Amino acid sequence: xxxxxxNLLELTDVTAFYGPVQVxxxxxxxxxxxxxxxxxxxxxxxxxxxxxAISGTVRAGGSxxxxxxxxxxxxxxxxxxxxxxxxxxxxxTLGNLTVRENLMVGAYLRKDRQQIATxxxxxxxxxxxxxxxxxxxxxxLSGGEQQMLAVSRAFMAKPRLLILDEPSLGLAPxxxxxxxxxxxxxxxESGIAMLVVEQNANLAFSVVDSVTVLETGRxxxxxxTAELRGNDEIRxxxxxx
Amino acid sequence: MNPFGTFVQLVVDALAQGSLYxxxxxxxxxxxQATGLVNFAQGGMAVLGSYIGMTIGGLFIPxxxxxxxxxxxxxxxxxxxxxxxxxxERFVMRRFERAEEDTKVVATIGVLTLIVGLVGLxxxxxxxxxxxxxxxxxxxRIGDVSVSVWSIVxxxxxxxxxxxxxxxxxxxxxxxxxxxxxxxxxxxxxSGIRVGGMRMVGWGLAAxxxxxxxxxxxxxxxxxxxNFDGILxxxxxxxxxxxxxxxxxxxxxxxGITVLESLAAAYIPWIGHDLKVVVxxxxxxxxxxxxxxxxxxxxxVVRV
Numbered sequence: 322x323x324x325x326x327x328n329l330l331e332l333t334d335v336t337a338f339y340g341p342v343q344v345x346x347x348x349x350x351x352x353x354x355x356x357x358x359x360x361x362x363x364x365x366x367x368x369x370x371x372x373x374a375i376s377g378t379v380r381a382g383g384s385x386x387x388x389x390x391x392x393x394x395x396x397x398x399x400x401x402x403x404x405x406x407x408x409x410x411x412x413x414t415l416g417n418l419t420v421r422e423n424l425m426v427g428a429y430l431r432k433d434r435q436q437i438a439t440x441x442x443x444x445x446x447x448x449x450x451x452x453x454x455x456x457x458x459x460x461x462l463s464g465g466e467q468q469m470l471a472v473s474r475a476f477m478a479k480p481r482l483l484i485l486d487e488p489s490l491g492l493a494p495x496x497x498x499x500x501x502x503x504x505x506x507x508x509x510e511s512g513i514a515m516l517v518v519e520q521n522a523n524l525a526f527s528v529v530d531s532v533t534v535l536e537t538g539r540x541x542x543x544x545x546t547a548e549l550r551g552n553d554e555i556r557x558x559x560x561x562x
Numbered sequence: 563m564n565p566f567g568t569f570v571q572l573v574v575d576a577l578a579q580g581s582l583y584x585x586x587x588x589x590x591x592x593x594x595q596a597t598g599l600v601n602f603a604q605g606g607m608a609v610l611g612s613y614i615g616m617t618i619g620g621l622f623i624p625x626x627x628x629x630x631x632x633x634x635x636x637x638x639x640x641x642x643x644x645x646x647x648x649x650x651e652r653f654v655m656r657r658f659e660r661a662e663e664d665t666k667v668v669a670t671i672g673v674l675t676l677i678v679g680l681v682g683l684x685x686x687x688x689x690x691x692x693x694x695x696x697x698x699x700x701x702x703r704i705g706d707v708s709v710s711v712w713s714i715v716x717x718x719x720x721x722x723x724x725x726x727x728x729x730x731x732x733x734x735x736x737x738x739x740x741x742x743x744x745x746x747x748x749x750x751x752x753s754g755i756r757v758g759g760m761r762m763v764g765w766g767l768a769a770x771x772x773x774x775x776x777x778x779x780x781x782x783x784x785x786x787x788x789n790f791d792g793i794l795x796x797x798x799x800x801x802x803x804x805x806x807x808x809x810x811x812x813x814x815x816x817x818g819i820t821v822l823e824s825l826a827a828a829y830i831p832w833i834g835h836d837l838k839v840v841v842x843x844x845x846x847x848x849x850x851x852x853x854x855x856x857x858x859x860x861x862x863v864v865r866v
Contacts, residue, residue, distance in 0.1 A: 376752060401754035413749030415742055417807075426742045429735070430754040478753060 329354045329482055329514050330375070335383035337370050344370045345381070346538035350516070352482065357508060357515040359525035359546075361555075362535035368518040369410050371535070372484050375516075376400050376407040387482070402430055406475035410486040414467045414474070416460030420451055423459050423470055427477030437477070444473040447503055465496035469503065476507060484516045489524050501527050522555065567707045572824050578713030580820030581720035585775035586790065586797035587804070587812040588724065589768035594806050595744035596764030597655065599663060600798070603670040604772050605790030606677035607646055611773030612780050612789075613685050615639025616692055623693065632693055636777060640770045647769030648762035655765070656758065681787040694781035716778045723771060724813060740764055796820070799842040803849045805859020815857065819845060
């Protein structure tokens with residue numbers, strides 16, 4: 322894909338190290354305005370690190386351009402303030418805070434009180450489980466509920482780009498399905514651009530328009546969902562035959 | 563005086579003394595919540611704050627009279643310690659951000675040593691009286707019980723401060739940010755909360771709280787650089803017993819320890835005043851065996 326003016330986020334030849342170990346060799350990804358891109362790959366391929374490079378939680382080399390400006394080296398709070406909401410691996414829910422407080426932390430940088438209340442109601446409508454447990458500590462929620470809370474909290478930031486790190490991790494298949502259905506609905510109704518890391522390609526394909534596959538820190542395959550669904554390698558490796 | 567009167571007096575005095583421990587314990591919990599470490603410099607910062615208050619008060623008392631001068635001194639001390647706490651976080655602790663826990667704790671001990679040395683250098687090591695609104699010997703009679711004014715004022719002041727802190731933490735946006743950082747700082751940063759800024763606020767608030775406690779203590783027993791060394795032991799005991807992550811636990815434990823200690827000294831002959839120091843340590847011992855996370859603390863739970 323050629324770089325284009327309409328891309329919200331462009332990663333070009335991004336590198337990253339954990340100590341002496343190079344985790345990202347050269348990763349390039351483009352997320353168009355209102356588009357959704359999936360990152361597939363095995364454990365250790367560099368998926369999570371790619372997301373961390375974007376949100377500023379690991380130091381990275383190469384070029385990371387968001388809305389036309391380089392954000393490489395920005396601190397996480399600065400990246401968040403530009404409209405990128407990262408749901409990290411392990412969900413990052415604030416266990417000792419209530420469900421409502423977690424959602425309000427999501428809206429921390431916003432000043433539009435009225436709209437915050439509207440968005441809160443919208444999410445609680447979408448996730449009745451959260452509504453029922455609005456005053457519970459987040460640590461008391463089930464894994465699926467915590468994931469829904471994590472996604473909702475990120476959504477409360479009213480981001481332009483939502484980056485999700487394996488929302489299905491550790492969830493029962495039916496729960497993971499529900500989470501993805503909700504994410505698909507959020508995308509359809511809000512038009513927020515998304516970058517989704519996933520090991521389960523079937524789930525990812527239900528939300529994203531295009532996919533890139535990482536192996537040992539490099540892109541090895543990219544294409545639209547329609548193209549890759551028919552790809553034998555993808556089918557064997559990530560779609561269960 | 564009748565036995566009941568003695569008992570009430572003992573309990574009230576113990577609650578006042580205990581509320582000082584509680585304030586310092588609460589300051590330790592505050593910093594622990596914001597940064598995950600135990601700040602041994604807490605007492606030293608409080609002592610420095612109260613010296614600054616005394617100096618500012620000393621400058622103003624000749625100009626505006628003693629009551630207003632003392633008040634200005636206290637306000638100055640609180641403002642100075644807010645800045646001092648934030649300064650220590652920003653320019654000392656921030657440098658150890660990626661260091662091991664033990665290294666950070668040692669750094670706070672270094673800060674303590676530095677502050678106590680500096681205070682001694684500037685103001686001397688001898689105990690000096692702190693000018694205050696009333697003397698520690700004043701007392702009022704309630705029925706046939708005589709209670710010291712200092713005890714009542716100290717207890718009520720600390721309780722009021724705790725109420726204010728509680729409001730700040732539960733009812734304001736800044737409080738939400740502080741608690742989010744305390745809970746999971748990398749995750750809080752992803753929501754745009756400035757983790758460094760929140761830590762500075764946490765340290766500043768803790769220092770200011772400690773300073774008010776130090777001034778109340780100094781108004782009774784004078785001001786000396788090592789004023790809080792003994793109290794730090796009680797505060798740490800309270801924190802261990804109440805739970806490092808529980809503000810209410812720390813306060814209840816601090817009050818409980820002092821009341822138990824004082825009653826044990828008065829009513830159990832073989833303990834008396836010589837052995838009463840042992841009481842908090844026995845309590846720590848028992849609590850650590852029975853409930854290592856503290857009476858009010860939460861067990862660390864890992865969910866996968």
